[in-house]
Amino acid sequence: MAVMLSSVTSYLGALDDSFGNAGKVDQDALDDLRRSAANDAIDAWAGGLDALRGLLERRIDGLNEKLYRSLLLTGALAAISILLAFLTHRHIVQPLGRLEGLARRVRETGDYGHRVDDTSKDEVGRLAGAFNDMLGELDTAHKREVAERAEQAAQRAAVGAAQRLAGSHLLPVSSRDYQPTYVSESISGLFGCTPREYLQNPYLWRDHVHPDDVPRIAAWVDRMFENDRRSIEYRIRRPDGSYFWVDDRQQIVRDANGKPVEIVGSWTDITARKEAEETRRESARQARPAAVGSSRGHLQLCGKRRLRPHLRQRQHREPVRLQSRRISERTRRSGVRMFTRTTSPRSRPSRRSCSRLERISSEYRFRKKDGSYCWVSDEQHLIRDANGEPLEVVGSWSNIDSRKEAEQALLSAQRELEKATEAALAASEAKSAFLANMSHEIRTPMNAVIGLSHLALKTDLMPRQRDYVVKIKHSGQHLLGIINDILDFSKIEAGKLAVENIDFDLDKVLENVGNLISEKASAKGLELIFDIEPSVSNYFRGDPLRLGQILINFCNNAVKFTEKGEVVVKAEVVEDRKESQLILFSVSDTGIGLTQDADRASVSGVPAGRRVDHPQIWRHRPWPRHLQAAGGADGRHHRGHERAWQGQHLPLHRAPRQSRDGSRAGAFCSRICAARRVLDHRRQCAGAQRIVRHADQFELRRR
Amino acid sequence: MSATISNLALDPDLDSYYLQDTLVRQMPRLLGQIGDIRGLIDTSSVQSLSSGDQTRLFASVAMARSTAEEIARDLTSAYRGDRDGTLRRKIEAPDGSDAVQRDLLPRRAR
Numbered sequence: 001m002a003v004m005l006s007s008v009t010s011y012l013g014a015l016d017d018s019f020g021n022a023g024k025v026d027q028d029a030l031d032d033l034r035r036s037a038a039n040d041a042i043d044a045w046a047g048g049l050d051a052l053r054g055l056l057e058r059r060i061d062g063l064n065e066k067l068y069r070s071l072l073l074t075g076a077l078a079a080i081s082i083l084l085a086f087l088t089h090r091h092i093v094q095p096l097g098r099l100e101g102l103a104r105r106v107r108e109t110g111d112y113g114h115r116v117d118d119t120s121k122d123e124v125g126r127l128a129g130a131f132n133d134m135l136g137e138l139d140t141a142h143k144r145e146v147a148e149r150a151e152q153a154a155q156r157a158a159v160g161a162a163q164r165l166a167g168s169h170l171l172p173v174s175s176r177d178y179q180p181t182y183v184s185e186s187i188s189g190l191f192g193c194t195p196r197e198y199l200q201n202p203y204l205w206r207d208h209v210h211p212d213d214v215p216r217i218a219a220w221v222d223r224m225f226e227n228d229r230r231s232i233e234y235r236i237r238r239p240d241g242s243y244f245w246v247d248d249r250q251q252i253v254r255d256a257n258g259k260p261v262e263i264v265g266s267w268t269d270i271t272a273r274k275e276a277e278e279t280r281r282e283s284a285r286q287a288r289p290a291a292v293g294s295s296r297g298h299l300q301l302c303g304k305r306r307l308r309p310h311l312r313q314r315q316h317r318e319p320v321r322l323q324s325r326r327i328s329e330r331t332r333r334s335g336v337r338m339f340t341r342t343t344s345p346r347s348r349p350s351r352r353s354c355s356r357l358e359r360i361s362s363e364y365r366f367r368k369k370d371g372s373y374c375w376v377s378d379e380q381h382l383i384r385d386a387n388g389e390p391l392e393v394v395g396s397w398s399n400i401d402s403r404k405e406a407e408q409a410l411l412s413a414q415r416e417l418e419k420a421t422e423a424a425l426a427a428s429e430a431k432s433a434f435l436a437n438m439s440h441e442i443r444t445p446m447n448a449v450i451g452l453s454h455l456a457l458k459t460d461l462m463p464r465q466r467d468y469v470v471k472i473k474h475s476g477q478h479l480l481g482i483i484n485d486i487l488d489f490s491k492i493e494a495g496k497l498a499v500e501n502i503d504f505d506l507d508k509v510l511e512n513v514g515n516l517i518s519e520k521a522s523a524k525g526l527e528l529i530f531d532i533e534p535s536v537s538n539y540f541r542g543d544p545l546r547l548g549q550i551l552i553n554f555c556n557n558a559v560k561f562t563e564k565g566e567v568v569v570k571a572e573v574v575e576d577r578k579e580s581q582l583i584l585f586s587v588s589d590t591g592i593g594l595t596q597d598a599d600r601a602s603v604s605g606v607p608a609g610r611r612v613d614h615p616q617i618w619r620h621r622p623w624p625r626h627l628q629a630a631g632g633a634d635g636r637h638h639r640g641h642e643r644a645w646q647g648q649h650l651p652l653h654r655a656p657r658q659s660r661d662g663s664r665a666g667a668f669c670s671r672i673c674a675a676r677r678v679l680d681h682r683r684q685c686a687g688a689q690r691i692v693r694h695a696d697q698f699e700l701r702r703r
Numbered sequence: 704m705s706a707t708i709s710n711l712a713l714d715p716d717l718d719s720y721y722l723q724d725t726l727v728r729q730m731p732r733l734l735g736q737i738g739d740i741r742g743l744i745d746t747s748s749v750q751s752l753s754s755g756d757q758t759r760l761f762a763s764v765a766m767a768r769s770t771a772e773e774i775a776r777d778l779t780s781a782y783r784g785d786r787d788g789t790l791r792r793k794i795e796a797p798d799g800s801d802a803v804q805r806d807l808l809p810r811r812a813r
Contacts, residue, residue: 001725001778002795008733008771015740015764018749027748034741041734044794048726051793055719058789 004044007037095124099131112139154253190246190267192239210235210243225260228252233270244271280383280391358382363400375404428493435490442483450476488549503655504544506536506571512548513569517555526559526589527566535573537581539655547585547650554587554646561644565590570647580654586647717784721777729774736767 011033118128183195213234231249250265365373380395453473491497521528558567567589575582706712706727714720743760
């Protein structure tokens with residue numbers, strides 16, 4: 001390699017020299033040097049490769065030798081490890097496993113009497129010995145703990161019994177010499193002292209006892225060991241001087257031999273209970289006299305949990321004893337048995353219903369001693385204390401046989417009345433149906449009588465015969481009208497009256513009414529005036545026949561009972577709507593009308609009353625059912641101060657045709673003062689020109 | 704490429720690493736540079752070369768000298784890793800390296 005470098009260096013040096021000597025270069029020498037350098041480089045490269053190969057081979061050999069040594073070392077280490085593992089397992093793991101198994105057995109069984117059987121002298125043997133010592137100490141401690149637990153459990157049982165006994169606020173535990181060993185913190189709430197102060201002066205409570213209760217408490221203390229569980233209630237003075245009630249309960253704890261070892265006692269504040277009892281006694285004192293004073297049987301049910309009668313008093317029996325404790329136990333029990341045996345479960349008053357309602361009542365039957373039953377009314381009242389809590393139920397029984405009999409008689413009478421009503425309705429319907437069906441048969445001969453009498457009047461008759469025939473004709477027409485009315489009435493009752501709903505001209509209806517009535521009115525010298533408001537529409541949709549019947553009936557009545565003066569038919573708009581008008585049709589006359597009482601009596605449609613000056617003539621009001629069929633609301637028929645008035649509200653639907661403008665007549669009679677008043681009123685309302693036209697039509701002159 | 708495939712390019716041993724670097728990378732480069740020099744001055748004299756060719760010739764000569772110096776340093780490092788001198792004995796004659804150092808380094812110092 002050094003030769004190659006030397007050749008190359010020489011060649012490069014020759015080149016450098018050739019650069020400095022321009023024109024004197026020996027080209028052949030440079031070629032030789034270059035060739036030599038190239039050959040040396042190739043040789044050096046080949047030699048280097050051999051050297052590298054040898055170097056790598058030597059390195060591989062070294063690595064193989066290292067690998068061989070490593071394998072040998074690994075095998076030796078593995079053998080040593082196996083040996084150590086065997087020894088460790090035999091001398092350490094197995095003894096420790098036995099220790100572990102023993103510890104598990106001790107834990108599972110709780111028996112500390114097990115021991116490890118290992119007497120070797122090594123560390124494991126010493127560990128087993130220490131483990132055995134520990135088990136021995138644990139066994140001793142466990143036995144001691146079990147004994148202590150048993151003792152504590154006995155104490156807790158005694159204390160728990162005392163607490164369950166009274167829900168205590170105070171828990172003194174006395175030792176065998178009756179000196180208290182423990183007192184709870186709540187003693188300060190009772191006596192105003194700390195537990196330490198109480199333990200130092202255990203008879204502190206005696207100084208706070210009410211003087212009236214001291215003898216009773218002394219007697220109670222003297223009989224201390226008669227019962228293991230005892231209680232007494234007395235009063236204790238508070239630090240502020242007031243007294244409160246306590247329930248003092250004591251329980252004697254005895255050992256296995258039955259010898260008293262401890263006294264566990266408690267004081268419980270029962271002031272609230274005492275006040276509730278006092279309230280209850282006061283309520284009972286207030287309730288009993290009322291119950292006893294009545295003639296009803298008395299049952300007093302007391303308490304929230306038990307339905308127990310304190311007092312039971314038979315009806316009509318003298319209430320001698322009122323306090324429940326004076327009633328014998330046998331009587332009280334018999335009352336409960338009777339109550340629960342003779343009543344159905346549904347009728348028994350439940351505690352829940354008593355506590356929810358202030359007053360409940362029910363009626364049911366009791367079985368008497370002779371086996372018969374009597375109806376009783378059971379009423380119970382819930383009495384509450386000052387806090388609103390249910391305190392007492394005071395109930396009473398009363399015999400209601402007579403009322404039940406009256407109710408039964410009333411029910412039977414009602415049933416008979418309903419049957420009679422149904423029969424009457426059936427008969428009425430049959431009659432109405434018969435009349436409705438017989439209309440043709442009745443009208444036909446009447447038309448024959450009227451028609452033939454009309455024909456007979458056209459013949460030559462003697463004046464007397466003509467008078468007879470005229471009367472026959474008028475009577476026939478009158479009878480036909482009556483028959484038509486009756487038939488219409490029958491149709492209404494039979495539900496066969498057909499009400500039309502057609503467009504009609506109100507003026508034509510009024511004109512027809514005027515034609516029919518004007519003859520009668522003029523015959524009696526009466527003025528017949530139609531006073532129609534201009535705002536009343538001309539065309540309506542409805543039944544013109546029924547409307548005409550109503551107005552003719554009004555007018556006939558008016559004309560019939562008016563001797564002189566006028567009859568005014570009036571139509572005025574009460575309520576004007578786009579689709580309909582509520583019109584009041586009325587007919588007033590100067591005759592005499594009905595009294596108010598007679599008018600009220602005529603509402604049913606029967607003949608209403610007598611005119612005072614026509615005792616034999618009945619005046620009829622329009623049929624209410626007829627009005628109902630025509631859509632009328634209510635009729636009026638009363639006597640005013642000067643005029644008799646009858647009217648009817650009728651709702652009429654407008655017809656689609658346009659109404660005519662002011663062509664309606666204001667009056668049909670001329671030169672009459674009433675008609676002039678009407679036209680004057682219309683003039684004020686509608687204008688002078690229309691009045692002029694009306695005046696021309698009716699030959700009236702303007703005033 | 705062969706050095707990379709055989710992992711000799713990452714050889715942690717100094718002697719084998721520098722030896723393979725000399726053989727695989729430096730010596731082919733030196734032969735190529737000598738070939739370039741020969742290609743430039745084979746047909747004409749240095750003065751007859753164009754200015755560009757003269758520049759390339761000077762550069763090639765300088766690079767060939769640099770490569771030779773690099774080979775000398777690699778060999779020195781390789782010999783330093785070969786503690787028992789086996790490599791030196793197999794590659795060159797005694798004092799060959801010293802000759803290289805003597806011939807090359809003074810010229811480089813100049």
